[in-house]
Amino acid sequence: MDKVFYNQASEKKLGWEPYWFGARQNDEECVEAIAAWQEEAGITADGLCGPSTYRRIWTERERDISSNVIHHIGPHNGDHPHASRLIVHNGHFYDIDWPVVLWDNPSALASNYGTFYSYAGKEDRKPTFFVNHWDVCLSSKSCSSILDKRGISVHFCIDNDGTIHQLLDTQHGAWHAGGHEWNHKSIGVEISNAFYPKYQDHYVRHGFGKRPMVKNAVVHGNIVEDHLGFYPIQLQAAQALWKAISEVHDIPLEYPKDKDGKLDTGVNKECVDGDFRGFCNHYNLTTRKIDCAGMKLNRLLNEVKNG
Numbered sequence: 001m002d003k004v005f006y007n008q009a010s011e012k013k014l015g016w017e018p019y020w021f022g023a024r025q026n027d028e029e030c031v032e033a034i035a036a037w038q039e040e041a042g043i044t045a046d047g048l049c050g051p052s053t054y055r056r057i058w059t060e061r062e063r064d065i066s067s068n069v070i071h072h073i074g075p076h077n078g079d080h081p082h083a084s085r086l087i088v089h090n091g092h093f094y095d096i097d098w099p100v101v102l103w104d105n106p107s108a109l110a111s112n113y114g115t116f117y118s119y120a121g122k123e124d125r126k127p128t129f130f131v132n133h134w135d136v137c138l139s140s141k142s143c144s145s146i147l148d149k150r151g152i153s154v155h156f157c158i159d160n161d162g163t164i165h166q167l168l169d170t171q172h173g174a175w176h177a178g179g180h181e182w183n184h185k186s187i188g189v190e191i192s193n194a195f196y197p198k199y200q201d202h203y204v205r206h207g208f209g210k211r212p213m214v215k216n217a218v219v220h221g222n223i224v225e226d227h228l229g230f231y232p233i234q235l236q237a238a239q240a241l242w243k244a245i246s247e248v249h250d251i252p253l254e255y256p257k258d259k260d261g262k263l264d265t266g267v268n269k270e271c272v273d274g275d276f277r278g279f280c281n282h283y284n285l286t287t288r289k290i291d292c293a294g295m296k297l298n299r300l301l302n303e304v305k306n307g
Contacts, residue, residue, distance in 0.1 A: 007049055021033040021049075041056060066104050086102070090125070096164075097243070098240035101166070103168065109157060111174065112153070116174045116175055117174075125172075125173065127185055127251065128186070128251060129186050129280060131281070133188060133190045140190070155176075158191045162231070164240075182274065189241060193230055197226060211231060213227070219265050219266065220290070230292075254279070
């Protein structure tokens with residue numbers, strides 16, 4: 001029974017679950033299942049899920065995360081209707097009211113190893129704010145390719161049709177916001193938008209229709225040139241993602257405010273200092289960025305709150 005007690009304490013501390021090893025509950029059966037898994041993995045088969053076994057199985061699950069969806073949603077029919085409505089944090093599934101393509105699916109996008117801070121098998125990361133970016137690309141696929149070439153990463157992308165891609169477990173710190181502290185404390189999304197009006201015809205030719213135009217948006221006290229806006233379906237996807245992230249990570253649905261209590265459209269001191277808890281745009285962190293100019297973050301977040 002000592003091994004059962006150890007595993008029960010380990011499960012509570014590390015956050016694994018018996019089904020990871022094929023067991024129904026944390027008991028003698030689970031000890032045997034862990035030992036069998038360890039033997040197959042070529043490590044000491046003592047039936048104990050300590051830190052090294054935990055890191056090993058955590059990493060294995062991440063490589064083939066979608067195969068574990070059934071354990072989260074239960075024995076639904078063969079189509080698994082809820083399988084794509086999940087996001088992942090620290091190897092665990094959480095519900096989202098929107099289709100999501102996880103990083104190991106055939107049509108998936110993924111962040112390359114070495115382009116993020118890996119916290120695999122470590123203490124649960126507790127991000128405190130979320131950063132919205134636009135990718136200045138024609139699609140999420142092209143965005144992912146450019147991120148790879150630049151050696152950086154992001155947790156989510158939202159494509160032109162509103163599809164959300166999760167490229168990276170939110171346990172990891174993606175290199176998307178700039179400084180180490182910002183990356184460590186945040187989660188990020190790249191929303192597909194090529195920005196320049198000359199690309200409007202591209203979207204029409206590819207069946208997405210015309211994008212809204214954004215005029216007279218102000219960032220850092222300056223009027224931003226007229227540019228392409230987000231499709232309504234992309235904003236709906238963003239709202240679904242914000243809601244899920246808020247629920248999973250206990251990040252409040254708040255936006256950076258200026259001295260008058262309105263949406264801050266410039267660098268925000270709380271964001272820069274890492275003290276902000278909520279959802280911000282990239283321009284709130286640095287004068288070098290203007291994304292997402294013209295997006296009414298205050299209105300959109302209030303809709304989520306009141307929805």
